[in-house]
Amino acid sequence: MTRKILVLPGDGIGPEITAQASRVLAACQARGLDIEVEEALVGGAAYDAEGSPLPESTLARARAANAVLLGAVGGPKWDTLEDISKRPEKGLLGLRKELGLFGNLRPALLYPQLAEASSLKPELVAGLDIMIVRELTGGIYFGQPRGIEERDGQRVGYNTYVYSEAEIERIGRVAFEMASKRNKKLCSVDKANVLEVTMLWREVMERLAPEYPDVELSHMYVDNAAMQLVRAPKQFDVVVTGNMFGDILSDAAAMLTGSIGMLPSASLNASGQGMYEPCHGSAPDIAGQNVANPLATILSVAMMLRYSLGEAALAERIEAAVGQVLDDGLRTADIAAEGQRTVSTAEMGDAVLAAFDAI
Ligand code: NAI
Numbered sequence: 001m002t003r004k005i006l007v008l009p010g011d012g013i014g015p016e017i018t019a020q021a022s023r024v025l026a027a028c029q030a031r032g033l034d035i036e037v038e039e040a041l042v043g044g045a046a047y048d049a050e051g052s053p054l055p056e057s058t059l060a061r062a063r064a065a066n067a068v069l070l071g072a073v074g075g076p077k078w079d080t081l082e083d084i085s086k087r088p089e090k091g092l093l094g095l096r097k098e099l100g101l102f103g104n105l106r107p108a109l110l111y112p113q114l115a116e117a118s119s120l121k122p123e124l125v126a127g128l129d130i131m132i133v134r135e136l137t138g139g140i141y142f143g144q145p146r147g148i149e150e151r152d153g154q155r156v157g158y159n160t161y162v163y164s165e166a167e168i169e170r171i172g173r174v175a176f177e178m179a180s181k182r183n184k185k186l187c188s189v190d191k192a193n194v195l196e197v198t199m200l201w202r203e204v205m206e207r208l209a210p211e212y213p214d215v216e217l218s219h220m221y222v223d224n225a226a227m228q229l230v231r232a233p234k235q236f237d238v239v240v241t242g243n244m245f246g247d248i249l250s251d252a253a254a255m256l257t258g259s260i261g262m263l264p265s266a267s268l269n270a271s272g273q274g275m276y277e278p279c280h281g282s283a284p285d286i287a288g289q290n291v292a293n294p295l296a297t298i299l300s301v302a303m304m305l306r307y308s309l310g311e312a313a314l315a316e317r318i319e320a321a322v323g324q325v326l327d328d329g330l331r332t333a334d335i336a337a338e339g340q341r342t343v344s345t346a347e348m349g350d351a352v353l354a355a356f357d358a359i
Pocket residue numbers: 013017071072073074075076089092260261277278279280281282283284285286291292293294296334
């Protein structure tokens with residue numbers, strides 16, 4: 001059956017990096033992968049063309065796709081828009097919400113070739129391979145009621161941190177299954193000493209544990225988890241946590257691996273449909289210069305093959321091609337050591353394709 005892939009380049013460096021990732025998809029197609037690839041507008045590009053960051057036609061095509069590859073959205077050009085519902089970032093949030101993409105997978109994987117770029121000493125991060133599973137459509141970012149209002153003569157701001165048992169259970173299952181396919185260790189991060197919602201979180205994780213007897217479940221308070229991530233990050237295999245804690249911890253973990261230009265992500269819904277994107281943004285400071293690192297986006301294609309298309313062998317092949325170009329010393333500016341020669345976005349794409357074909 002032909003699978004449908006929707007590519008949404010977005011803004012800033014988005015079109016440059018997705019162009020290279022699309023070439024990798026085409027190379028997979030040439031190797032017999034049965035897919036149909038189309039492109040649509042999202043973010044500022046869609047706002048400029050159609051007056052909305054998430055046009056109905058884009059959303060309809062995303063719904064019909066097996067997987068979506070997104071570049072990045074946003075930029076100073078749109079930051080002054082008064083109607084915040086028109087901001088490019090709303091296009092991304094709208095897609096996550098409309099597609100029900102509750103399961104966010106953010107690997108923090110250190111490429112040994114880039115160990116020098118880590119914020120930690122090489123011996124602390126050598127071999128680092130963590131998978132952070134973040135709940136993406138619930139928690140305090142979405143809880144109601146919320147707002148800023150006047151109470152007793154002064155303004156107060158408030159948000160609601162809420163998770164239902166069902167929401168906790170479905171992200172818990174994603175994490176247990178991930179751990180069972182990896183190194184069988186799952187650390188659930190909460191603040192169960194203070195917050196009732198995370199007491200329930202912990203209870204649900206404990207209830208699920210007997211169904212995954214091969215996985216060793218542990219719990220950690222989020223403040224300690226932040227400390228442990230920078231003290232001894234290799235103790236972690238899979239980490240599962242809510243939306244806000246996951247947002248913060250996954251950014252911290254990202255820095256352990258060196259460059260944001262290397263980090264892919266996946267966001268999955270209950271039916272295995274997914275959106276794949278680099279962790280970084282639209283990098284307006286370097287947009288249009290053919291210098292951005294396309295590897296995070298190319299690695300996002302590998303995640304797409306693995307998690308939405310069931311093509312693990314092709315995914316591994318892309319990852320091996322990326323490892324090969326790093327071994328060969330190719331570096332875009334963000335991952336180059338001082339004085340090291342750098343290649344352009346398109347040259348990096350050329351090299352990955354050549355390595356992919358040679359494997
Ligand atoms: P950013 O991730 O775009 O850039 C941060 C720094 O990293 C910049 O110096 C940039 O040049 C560099 N960088 C990022 N990706 C790179 C790559 N592939 N290769 C080489 N260098 C790279 O974050 P920033 O500057 O905070 O946000 C810029 C815009 O992107 C904003 O409008 C923001 O809202 C948006 N954004 C969008 C996201 C998305 O589409 N998922 C995520 C984060 C931010």
